[in-house]
Amino acid sequence: MRLDSQDLELALAAQQAKVVAARARYVRAKADEARFAEAIEYGGIARG
Numbered sequence: 001m002r003l004d005s006q007d008l009e010l011a012l013a014a015q016q017a018k019v020v021a022a023r024a025r026y027v028r029a030k031a032d033e034a035r036f037a038e039a040i041e042y043g044g045i046a047r048g
Contacts, residue, residue, distance in 0.1 A: 012024045 036045060
């Protein structure tokens, strides 16, 4: 079985897109964490 270089390029592009998406989720999660921490600090959200 021989892999076509285009197949490898497409697989690489797909994996790179997953990395970009994961980084975007990380950035969003960090922003959410900061926003919630601030809201807790100023009484906007009860601690439980």
